[in-house]
Amino acid sequence: MGSWAKLKSSSWAYHTAVLSLYGFFAYCRVAEPFLTPYLMGPNKNISGEVVTNYLFPIWTYSKLACLLPIFLLTDFLRHKPLVVVxxxxxxxxxxxxxxxxxxxxxxxxxxxxxxxxxxxxxxLSYIYSVIPVENYQRATGYVRSAMLVGYTFGASLAQVLVSVAELDLFYLNAISLGTVSMAFLISFWLPMPQRGLFFKGKKDAAVGSSSHQTGPLGADRPEEAVMDKEEVGSRQEKMELDGSGGWHSWENMATAGHLLWKSFRETYSSRNVIYWSLWWALATAGYEQIFNYVQLMWDHIEPSATSSIYNGAVEAACSLVGAIAAFSVGHLKVTWAVWGELALGLFSAVATGAVFLMALTSSIWACYAGYVIFKSCYMLLITITTFQIASNLSMECYALAFGINTFVAILLQTIVTLVVVDEATLGLDIVTQFIVYGSYYAFISVLFLIRGTYTACTNQRSPELTQSKEHEPSGDVISAERF
Structure with missing residues (x-):
């Protein structure tokens, strides 16, 4: 019985199944598509101005305040405690x-x-710690599919309960309480990773590693030794003499800081990674802002108190269309190194038009359509972006890039919120806000259309240079084929 439990806990399929179950229930938030109508309705009775200019900015500010310490704690505590939290x-x-x-x-x-x-x-970074390299791509697909299915199922169920059963929005929140409670219980089943990416265990911190380290993208490279053997021996003797583990704690932190800085320099030493990361941060900040406030725009065009609303159906449609768009990336025969930046500019231009449509239309169905187009463009492009960044970085570097890019995106989102939304500053109405967001995306599209055109023209004039780069061995840099 014990051997079966040990085998089960070490199996990548078991780990993936638990992660997928958690993702399904955690993202099956039936009430989320109807959050704004619930807050503004008879259950909470909060005005639209307070929701827009006071409550939602607090959400953005708290995300910014929590992200950096949580990112560091994630690695230090090895993921599972943060998922339980x-x-x-x-x-x-x-x-x-x-x-x-x-x-x-x-x-x-x-x-x-x-x-x-x-x-x-x-x-989202947990999978790197518990899934073997050879199963990384399959496990990632299963986990992300579970999240998508959970969100789509929750949104669809919400729409049916509101439109067909005419259920009060309170019960959507009660159902959501049940699903997230299930996710909380499942989180205790998650396995505890044996080591972090930057904060090593006691043995690793003292001795280092002379073995080869394999990252989730297929990098097989020697891990840099933390210190030479003589220094290790002397410090171990010192630990034995003073009988304390204080050295280990400080050395662990120093080692983590060194690895973080080394990974940071390695990550952003590539100009291409910088450009892709720039789009990631800029576009994600705009996406999060539009996602947070789109329900207020819908309520402005078609008040939920007096009209039938289809927020759940629209979010479900967005998830499906966006998933199809993202899935199609893996089957497109495109040299992304040449055409990727131009694709970022072109689809960002389509997203710009969709945001302006949402801002200027008086038809709720046109606004719904604009949101579906916008979200699908974003999901398509973020898939291309994360793939391009991940395919050129080792495990530590990709995890760090994920955290830094997300932090910069939330920082930009916080600045936009502070200037545009917060009642202490401009406190713009929802229509003017979306005009600002459309202008913001227009800036992104122009920036990457110029850069993408330059990159494509340069590579068209010198195709042999591009081919040589594609076949050039690059040490620690990982080819897209391995991904």
Whole structure:
């Protein structure tokens, strides 16, 4: 029985199944597509101006405040505790939505949800710590599919319950409380990774490693030794003499800092990675802002208090169309190194038009269509971007790039929120906000259209240079084929 449990816990299929189950239930938030109508409706009775210019900015600020320490704690505590914390805060989130009255409770709710969204970095990078390299791509597909299926199922169920069963929005939150509670329980089944990427275990910190390290993208390279053997021996003797583990803690932190800095320099030494990361940060900041406030735009065009609303159906459609668009990337025969930046500019231009359509139309169906187009473009491009970055970096570097790019995106989103949304500054109405967001995306599209045109023209004039780069061995840099 014990051997079976050990075999089960070491199996990548078991790890993937638990991660997928957690993802399904954690993202099956039935009430999420109807959050704004719920806050503005009779259950909470908060005005649209307070929701727009006061409550939602707190969510953004708390995400920024929590992301960097959570990113570092994720590696230091080896992922699982942060995923458990995410599950706990998700439960707290829906307990507050269901049972806590008053504006002050909703203020705390926004901070609480900021912690939830910032801990997503722990869940999304968890797979690197427990899944073997040879199963990385399959496991990633299963886990992300489970998240997508959970979100789509939740949104579709919400729409059916609202439109067909005419269920009060309170019960959507009660159902969501049940699904996230299940996710919280499942989080305890997750295996504990044996080591972090930067914060090593005691043995690793003292001795280093002379073995080869294999990253999730297929990099097989020697891991840099932390210190030479003589220094290790002398410090181990010192530890034995003073009988304390204080040296280990400080050495572990120093080693982590060294690896972080080394990985940072390695990550952003590539000009291409810098350009792809720039789009990631800029576009994600705009996407998050539009995602956060689109329900307010829908309510402005077609008030939920007096009209039938189809928020759940639209979010479900977005997930499916976006998933198809993202899935298609893997089957397109495109030299992304040549045409990728131009694709970023072109599809960002389409997204710009979709945002302006949402801002300027008086038809709720046109606004819905604009949102589907916008979100599908983003999901397509973020898939290309993450693939291009991941295919050129080792495990440590990709994890660091993920954290830094996400942090920069939230920092930019916070600046936009502070200037455009917050009632303490401009406090713009929702229509003017979306005009600003459309202009923001127009800037992104122009920037990458210029850069993409230059890259494509340069490579067309010198195709032999591109071919030589594609076949050139690059040491620690990993080819896209391995991914």
């Amino acid at each position: 995410q599950g706990l805060f998700l439960v707290t989130n829906y307990v507050l939505l269901c049972f806590a009255p008053g504006l002050l409770a909703m203020v705390f709710l926004q901070f609480n949800y900021g912690v939830v969204t910032s801990t997503e970095v722990a869940y």
